[in-house]
Ligand SMILES: NC(=O)C1=CN([C@@H]2O[C@H](COP(=O)(O)OP(=O)(O)OC[C@H]3O[C@@H](n4cnc5c(N)ncnc54)[C@H](OP(=O)(O)O)[C@@H]3O)[C@@H](O)[C@H]2O)C=CC1
């Protein structure tokens with residue numbers, strides 16, 4: 001059997017044209033959705049991701065502003081900048097590109113972003129909303145994964161979802177979303193013993209580790225849906241966390257890298273920015 005490919009690029013394209021219509025409607029009503037990205041330091045990968053975000057905003061009609069700062073930018077300066085953006089009613093979404101330089105405390109910074117503008121969904125208030133089933137912002141990569149599964153028609157309810165990776169950015173929130181969709185969820189991580197014992201039972205396997213091709217075909221249940229979140233640059237090429245060529249022969253569904261989860265992450269950033277603009281617009285109407 002050869003797996004069906006989940007074409008993230010194509011799904012992202014369709015979803016982005018829907019978002020663009022929403023943006024046009026908002027603009028007619030007098031609101032131009034706007035995202036500000038803060039980027040510190042000169043990590044080439046971060047600069048390249050941010051470029052991708054800028055391009056996607058432009059195509060969707062969303063205003064994007066990138067504040068680029070040198071590695072020496074201080075935590076106090078960053079907090080001050082975030083406070084100014086929180087107060088600025090023309091800014092709907094704020095994103096601080098991670099990772100931050102070592103001298104800046106990520107928790108301090110992420111807590112400072114207004115939860116109403118936190119389009120990454122990293123603020124504790126939004127994390128709490130995700131746990132309690134509230135209406136906060138959901139992190140983009142996990143949201144993109146669920147959207148892909150739904151639009152592809154893959155059933156989640158009652159399925160065993162196994163997640164390899166438990167980061168705040170991807171692993172934990174994607175598990176919570178799958179649980180909210182009535183999957184049975186297992187988390188694996190670096191201390192997990194006998195990893196494949198767990199992954200071999202996965203109907204839906206989410207690989208979010210950041211180690212090139214660490215999950216081999218021997219860890220895949222035939223017919224499973226395999227979502228590869230890993231983006232690893234090896235010899236100038238992008239490689240996922242799953243051994244794609246072998247796995248695609250036995251899996252039911254698989255996402256490629258590149259062209260899988262990545263384009264959906266950016267699409268959900270656009271989605272969250274539009275959502276923030278709609279919600280903040282409503283607040284301003286009331287005041
Ligand atoms: N496509 C996209 O849109 C995005 C892709 N990514 C990519 O996804 C990958 C993961 O990102 P992120 O979650 O931020 O990474 P982190 O480094 O924050 O987390 C990695 C996780 O993998 C676990 N892990 C490490 N080694 C092993 C092992 N040998 N066996 C099992 N688990 C292991 C860690 O366990 P422990 O907690 O015990 O340390 C940790 O929970 C990266 O390649 C990143 O580039 C990230 C965001 C968006």
Ligand SMILES: Nc1nc(=O)c2c([nH]1)NC[C@@H]1CN(c3ccc(C(=O)N[C@@H](CCC(=O)O)C(=O)O)cc3)C=[N+]21
Pocket residue numbers: 048049052095096097098099120140141231238257258259260261262263265266
């Ligand atoms: N505050 C914050 N929010 C994030 O969401 C965030 C972050 N920091 N730091 C880094 C990670 C990583 N990430 C990716 C986004 C898009 C692609 C993506 O579009 N990838 C393309 C390939 C792009 C390329 O060619 O380089 C693909 O997989 O097809 C990948 C990775 C978001 N992250």
